Every structure is written in structure tokens, then in C-alpha cells.
Amino acid sequence: MTKLVIGLIGLIGLMTTPVFAVARMESDSYKLKFPNLNMTSGSKSSANYNILDTVGQTAPGEYASSGFYVKAGFPYIKTIIAFAFTISDLSIDFGTLTPSTFSSLTNTLTVSSGGAGGYAVTANEDHPLQLQNTATNIPDTTCDLGTCSETTAGVWTNTGKYGFGYNMSGDDVPAAFINSTYYKQFANKAGLETSQVVMQSSNVGKNRVATVTYKVNISPTQSAGDYDNSLMFLATPTY
Amino acid sequence: MVIIFITVILKAPTKVQAQTISLSIWPPLLETVIQPGKAVTQVFRLKNLGDDTVIHASLVPFEPGDAFGHIRLGSEPSEVSRFVTSASAYFSLQNADLDLPAIIPLKSGQTQEFVLKIKVPETAAEADHYFAFLFSADTQGLISASGTKTLGSIAANILLTVSQTGELHPTAKIEEFRPARSNLVGNLRGWTLSDSFLDSFSPINFILKLKNTSSVRLKAIGQIEVTNTFNRLVATLPLREDNVLAHSSRYLTSNPWNPLFPIGRYTAIATITPQNTTSQISQTIHFYVLPYQALLVIIIFLTMIIKIKHNRLK
Numbered sequence: 001m002t003k004l005v006i007g008l009i010g011l012i013g014l015m016t017t018p019v020f021a022v023a024r025m026e027s028d029s030y031k032l033k034f035p036n037l038n039m040t041s042g043s044k045s046s047a048n049y050n051i052l053d054t055v056g057q058t059a060p061g062e063y064a065s066s067g068f069y070v071k072a073g074f075p076y077i078k079t080i081i082a083f084a085f086t087i088s089d090l091s092i093d094f095g096t097l098t099p100s101t102f103s104s105l106t107n108t109l110t111v112s113s114g115g116a117g118g119y120a121v122t123a124n125e126d127h128p129l130q131l132q133n134t135a136t137n138i139p140d141t142t143c144d145l146g147t148c149s150e151t152t153a154g155v156w157t158n159t160g161k162y163g164f165g166y167n168m169s170g171d172d173v174p175a176a177f178i179n180s181t182y183y184k185q186f187a188n189k190a191g192l193e194t195s196q197v198v199m200q201s202s203n204v205g206k207n208r209v210a211t212v213t214y215k216v217n218i219s220p221t222q223s224a225g226d227y228d229n230s231l232m233f234l235a236t237p238t239y
Numbered sequence: 240m241v242i243i244f245i246t247v248i249l250k251a252p253t254k255v256q257a258q259t260i261s262l263s264i265w266p267p268l269l270e271t272v273i274q275p276g277k278a279v280t281q282v283f284r285l286k287n288l289g290d291d292t293v294i295h296a297s298l299v300p301f302e303p304g305d306a307f308g309h310i311r312l313g314s315e316p317s318e319v320s321r322f323v324t325s326a327s328a329y330f331s332l333q334n335a336d337l338d339l340p341a342i343i344p345l346k347s348g349q350t351q352e353f354v355l356k357i358k359v360p361e362t363a364a365e366a367d368h369y370f371a372f373l374f375s376a377d378t379q380g381l382i383s384a385s386g387t388k389t390l391g392s393i394a395a396n397i398l399l400t401v402s403q404t405g406e407l408h409p410t411a412k413i414e415e416f417r418p419a420r421s422n423l424v425g426n427l428r429g430w431t432l433s434d435s436f437l438d439s440f441s442p443i444n445f446i447l448k449l450k451n452t453s454s455v456r457l458k459a460i461g462q463i464e465v466t467n468t469f470n471r472l473v474a475t476l477p478l479r480e481d482n483v484l485a486h487s488s489r490y491l492t493s494n495p496w497n498p499l500f501p502i503g504r505y506t507a508i509a510t511i512t513p514q515n516t517t518s519q520i521s522q523t524i525h526f527y528v529l530p531y532q533a534l535l536v537i538i539i540f541l542t543m544i545i546k547i548k549h550n551r552l553k
Contacts, residue, residue, distance in 0.1 A: 067277035071270040084263035085393045091380030092387040120309040227385040234392040237267035238308030
């Protein structure tokens with residue numbers, strides 16, 4: 001029994017001990033706030049050039065050489081936070097679709113542009129939802145009034161209107177999505193449509209989160225089968 | 240007994256997690272000016288914070304997508320012909336096992352360094368070239384019936400200027416400069432008021448748009464100075480040092496002005512000196528700041544009191 005208790009305590013200890021690896025580096029004689037040692041950094045200049053970069057390449061700083069100058073990162077933003085992009089769930093699985101009934105699913109997009117001035121996330125689809133190995137489509141929605149497109153949002157609550165579309169809510173989303181009833185089409189790459197912005201900001205931000213709601217509704221005459229397509233989300237920092 | 244306990248823990252059901260893409264890149268921006276015949280290298284560090292994936296890395300030209308610093312990639316179908324550029328040949332990877340475009344597996348939590356070399360040939364003409372270093376993850380969702388598979392990509396921007404001397408001479412002009420909030424602009428008894436009227440109880444922002452009229456990118460350095468009725472300097476708002484690409488416009492960013500109960504006529508002067516130049520561009524605007532919202536409330540309140548008194552007298 002004693003061995004069991006000791007074993008349990010040891011196991012719990014192993015499971016809960018926090019790991020201090022490189023987050024803190026200090027002793028009685030030194031303390032490093034950022035455990036990211038660059039070989040050199042700071043402003044340098046020669047007769048011909050002013051340089052701003054870091055040898056070691058992991059943070060903004062400076063390096064010089066004859067015939068060029070380089071700036072890496074945003075020197076006016078005092079951070080080394082990387083530009084990061086996350087999609088929470090890659091599978092938007094509607095399962096079996098029921099005619100004249102909305103099917104909706106969501107996932108989230110998260111952007112951290114702490115090391116950049118701003119960002120944009122654009123999206124497009126390779127083609128409308130398509131019956132596998134055929135040319136039969138579920139068309140992109142035109143919403144209740146038949147007016148929405150990849151550039152224009154519209155209210156879509158009428159189950160008599162069929163198609164596939166999306167709504168955005170959360171941080172930095174286009175103002176056209178006035179509320180959760182407003183939908184747009186994804187830009188159709190096969191139709192040579194230009195990718196559309198789904199999130200954007202001109203300012204530094206960390207963990208900016210937006211929810212994408214995907215909605216589909218088919219007509220009773222829609223051919224039976226499984227329909228699919230692919231969406232591409234691209235996150236780019238500002239320059 | 241202990242073995243059984245540990246086995247139970249290890250066999251305990253784990254939460255099923257959806258497939259995710261999570262990528263981070265550093266640096267997000269590389270700016271370089273280089274002489275023909277010279278070369279530079281820069282390490283880009285890509286980290287996979289999501290599920291195991293395969294990364295496709297490539298260089299794609301871009302142009303300004305709007306006036307806010309966002310980009311539009313040359314891979315857009317309608318733009319292909321405009322973006323094709325021979326400068327793509329300037330780029331290569333110094334990693335022993337990688338060439339551009341590169342395909343490389345990246346496990347969850349793994350970091351991959353891409354050592355990008357930019358070598359400009361001796362014969363290259365002086366010009367600006369803008370590229371996105373694009374990383375696409377091919378992790379795809381799984382669907383059982385009808386549905387959508389989502390894919391994700393991330394990019395870092397590269398601003399490359401080929402110059403014989405390294406001395407750039409950008410030129411620019413201010414296209415737009417005004418207060419961001421113009422709540423009361425218009426006619427008053429036939430007089431057209433060109434100045435803006437702002438409220439004393441709200442922060443004041445400025446809209447400042449700069450047009451790069453040259454064929455070389457510039458970095459806008461400057462500030463907005465605000466003086467009051469007595470010509471006394473009351474605020475200096477430094478501008479963020481944003482890049483304005485060749486032959487494009489960009490709205491510049493400054494901190495808002497948060498004065499303590501301003502009132503009267505104010506003057507704002509935007510002054511910009513493109514980096515590495517001595518040419519100064521400036522524009523001056525005038526605006527009035529009044530507590531007109533508070534005055535409106537007071538006027539309505541007094542009107543109501545007068546009306547009530549008037550009714551009582553009747």
C-alpha cells in the first residue's frame with residue numbers, strides 16, 4: 001500500500017511539475033529578459049549605407065555589408081512576436097443534406113500580427129460544392145433577394161432559397177456582415193473570381209479571433225450524392 | 240496494483256480533436272536594397288503549431304491590394320499576366336536539401352528554417368520587386384458525406400529594391416489630410432464652411448493618405464503637429480513608419496489626439512520626409528473644436544423648461 005501511495009505521488013508529481021526551460025534565465029549575477037541571443041544587433045552604418053537587422057536572424061536588428069542593406073521585421077514595432085495564423089477545424093462535414101433545411105457549421109480563424117503592422121486573411125473556393133466526379137453543383141447562394149455575391153452580403157433566412165455561403169463574426173471582420181443573417185458567396189477560383197478579404201486590420205493585434213459560419217441548403221430536385229469543395233484561407237501581413 | 244493504475248491512466252479516453260492548421264513565420268517583412276551582382280541571405284523561421292502537415296514553400300509576386308498596406312498576390316487568376324516577373328530567378332534556398340518551390344514535411348511543434356538567398360545578376364536593371372514568401376499547409380479535413388475541406392497558407396513579405404548606388408530618391412505627395420471625425424460640416428446661413436467642426440469630448444483622429452509618385456518604394460517618416468488658436472503647439476503625433484510602394488497610395492497611421500477639453504480653432508500640419516531624403520512634404524488644415532453635443536443637450540433642456548413654464552402661465 002505504501003508503495004502504491006509513493007507511486008501515485010510520484011506519478012502526480014511527474015504530471016504536474018511545470019517545465020522551466022528557456023522562459024527564465026537568471027542567477028545572482030545576471031538576468032536575461034529574452035532568452036534569444038543574437039550575435040549582434042543595433043544600428044550600424046558605413047559610408048554608404050545605414051543598416052537595421054540582426055545577425056542570427058531571429059529578431060529585428062542590423063547587419064551591414066558592401067553593396068546592400070537589409071531590414072528584417074518591423075523596426076518600429078518593439079516585439080519579436082511572429083506572424084501566426086490558425087484554422088481551428090479543417091473539416092466542415094455537413095453529412096447528409098436535407099432539402100429546404102439549412103445545415104450550418106462553424107470554425108474559427110485566429111491571427112496574431114504582434115510582429116507585423118497589420119494583416120489580412122483572404123478566402124476562395126476551388127469551385128462550388130460539386131457532386132463528386134461530375135459537373136453537378138450546389139450553386140453559391142444569392143441570398144433571399146438574389147443580390148448577394150462574393151463581394152456583396154445579403155440576408156439569407158428563407159429556406160426556399162438554395163445554395164452555399166458563409167457569414168463572419170468576431171474580430172476584424174468585414175462590416176458587410178451586419179449580423180448573423182448576412183451571408184456571402186466564397187470567391188470561385190474556377191470562375192476566375194478574386195479572393196475576398198474575410199479578416200483584416202491595419203494595426204498590431206494578438207489572438208484576433210473570427211468565426212466562420214458555413215451554411216448550405218439544397219432544393220428538393222438536387223441530384224442525390226455527396227458534394228464537396230475546398231476552401232483556401234491565406235493570411236498575409238501588411239508591408 | 241500500480242501497474243494497473245498506470246495502465247488505466249494511459250488507456251483513459253482522450254478528447255478527440257479536430258484537425259487544425261497553425262503556422263507562424265518570422266520575420267513577417269524583409270526589406271532590402273541591393274546592388275546588381277551582390278547577394279544577401281535571410282533566414283525565415285516557420286513553426287508548425289498545429290497537426291503534422293506538409294509545407295509547400297514558394298515565392299509569389301504581389302502588388303498593393305489597397306491603401307492600407309494589404310497585398311494582392313500575383314496568383315490571382317485574373318492577375319497572372321500582370322505579375323509574371325523574371326525577378327523570381329533572383330531567389331534560391333541555401334538549405335542543402337531544398338529548392339524553390341520546396342515541399343517539406345513539418346511535424347507538430349517542429350520549426351523549419353528556410354535560408355533564402357537573393358542574388359541579383361550584374362545585368363539586372365534598377366527596379367522594385369515585391370514578393371510574398373508563401374507557405375501552404377496541405378493538411379486537409381476529412382468529410383464523411385457532403386462538406387468542405389479547408390486549407391491554410393501564411394506568407395511573409397519581401398520588398399526588394401535593385402539599385403546601383405543604394406541612394407534612393409523617392410518622391411511623394413499628400414493626397415488626403417483631414418480629421419477623421421467630421422460631425423458637422425456644411426452650410427450656415429448661406430456660408431459654406433470648409434473647416435471641420437469636431438466635438439470637445441471625443442478623441443480626434445486624422446486621415447492622412449500619401450501617394451508615392453516615384454518608381455521606388457519609400458518609408459514615410461514624419462508627424463502631425465497641432466497648434467491652438469494662439470498658435471501654441473499642443474500636440475505632436477508621430478506617424479508610424481509605414482512603407483509606401485512605388486506608384487501606390489497608403490493611409491498613414493498616427494496615435495489619436497486626446498486633448499483635455501479643447502475648444503476653439505485649431506491648425507494641424509502634417510509633415511513627411513521620406514526616409515533617406517531631405518525633401519519635405521507638408522499640408523496644413525484648420526478645424527474647430529466645440530462642445531456642441533453638450534450645448535445641444537443644454538439647449539434642448541432649456542427649451543423644455545421654457546415650454547413647461549409657458550404652459551403653466553397659460
